[in-house]
Amino acid sequence: MVGKKNVWLTGASSGIGKALAGELVSQGHFVIASGRNQNALDELKAKYPNHVETLAFDATSDADWESLPGRLAQVVDQLEMVVMAAGVCDYIDAPDADVEVYRKVFEVNFFAGVRTVNCALPFLERSDLTRQVAGVGSLSAQAAFTRAQAYGASKSALEYWLECQRLDLSAREISVTVISPGFVDTPMTEQNDFSMPGKISAEQAAQIIAQGLEDKKMYIRFPKRLYWPLRLARWVPGLWFGWLADKIQRRDDL
Numbered sequence: 490m491v492g493k494k495n496v497w498l499t500g501a502s503s504g505i506g507k508a509l510a511g512e513l514v515s516q517g518h519f520v521i522a523s524g525r526n527q528n529a530l531d532e533l534k535a536k537y538p539n540h541v542e543t544l545a546f547d548a549t550s551d552a553d554w555e556s557l558p559g560r561l562a563q564v565v566d567q568l569e570m571v572v573m574a575a576g577v578c579d580y581i582d583a584p585d586a587d588v589e590v591y592r593k594v595f596e597v598n599f600f601a602g603v604r605t606v607n608c609a610l611p612f613l614e615r616s617d618l619t620r621q622v623a624g625v626g627s628l629s630a631q632a633a634f635t636r637a638q639a640y641g642a643s644k645s646a647l648e649y650w651l652e653c654q655r656l657d658l659s660a661r662e663i664s665v666t667v668i669s670p671g672f673v674d675t676p677m678t679e680q681n682d683f684s685m686p687g688k689i690s691a692e693q694a695a696q697i698i699a700q701g702l703e704d705k706k707m708y709i710r711f712p713k714r715l716y717w718p719l720r721l722a723r724w725v726p727g728l729w730f731g732w733l734a735d736k737i738q739r740r741d742d743l
Contacts, residue, residue: 493517494618495568497561499548499605500575502529505625505673508695509574514540516699521564524575548575548601549593558608567615570702573602573624576644580636591639598643599650606654613663622658623666623702624651628710630669631719655707666701667708670694671715 496513500506502524513520514537522533523544530543542564546553577597579590602624613620627644629637648667655665672688689712701709710716 494570495519495521495565495612495616496570496572497521497523497544497565497568497605497609497612498572498574499523499601500573500625501533502526504574505670505691505694505698506572506574507533508691509572509698510541511537512695512699513572513702516703518570519565521561521568548597548604554604554608558611561608561612565612568609568612568620569616569618570621571605571609571613571623572702573605573622575601576625578640580640581638582636586638591642594639595643595646598640599646602647603650614661619705620663621666621702621705622651622654622663623668624648625668625670625698626651628669628671628716628719631716632722664705664707666706668698668701669708669710669716670698671712 493516496518498506498510498513498520501510501520501522503526506524507529510520510522510533518540520533520537520541521544522530522541523546524530525545525547527543527545530545534541534543544557544560544564546557546560575597577594579594581590606622609622613622624647626648627641629641630645630648634641648669651665651667658665673691673694694711697711698709
């Protein structure tokens with residue numbers, strides 16, 4: 490082990506995950522960077538040759554998942570932290586959207602998280618140091634958004650699952666952190682054709698997340714100026730689904 494902790498980071502080839510890899514290295518950790526884009530992962534390794542190792546795989550490939558434990562074992566004997574930052578977003582333009590769209594989004598945003606933890610648990614249990622599992626959800630889990638049926642539902646499922654895991658993993662002395670970012674400037678949000686209040690850079694998001702992980706927070710939710718209005722929407726649903734919901738609809742005639 491080169492760093493303070495061995496950290497397995499998925500979604501490291503772009504966006505928040507890529508920026509977070511650099512922050513974790515700056516904290517002195519050794520990062521096993523995973524993603525689909527081997528070239529992007531190689532760039533990370535070239536930038537941090539002594540603190541990054543790559544482990545490319547496709548989260549939608551059963552064959553990749555079957556070989557992953559053995560490939561991970563070739564890199565490290567144990568893990569102290571797992572951070573799941575992989576994610577995709579496909580918007581739904583009709584209530585009766587093809588179910589395959591939902592399957593695709595859930596495969597990466599939810600099921601990949603389940604499979605990642607299943608793969609990582611034996612490695613976490615070999616460590617005598619403090620251990621932590623973290624997953625990147627979304628503030629969209631706090632309130633319903635138009636066209637976000639697949640994305641928001643998958644992130645809500647991930648966050649609920651992580652909270653359940655917190656109960657079960659506490660017996661193994663493994664803590665769980667739920668990360669809920671708002672709008673972050675990444676390749677995924679470049680497709681958005683609507684206003685994104687409170688949008689921050691991937692580097693800013695990575696700094697917030699890295700510090701929250703260092704502090705072992707149960708929840709890392711940001712920005713607060715977006716989180717609290719969305720939280721309020723949970724408490725006053727009539728406001729959100731009435732006047733405000735009408736305001737956030739995307740209109741084809743505009």
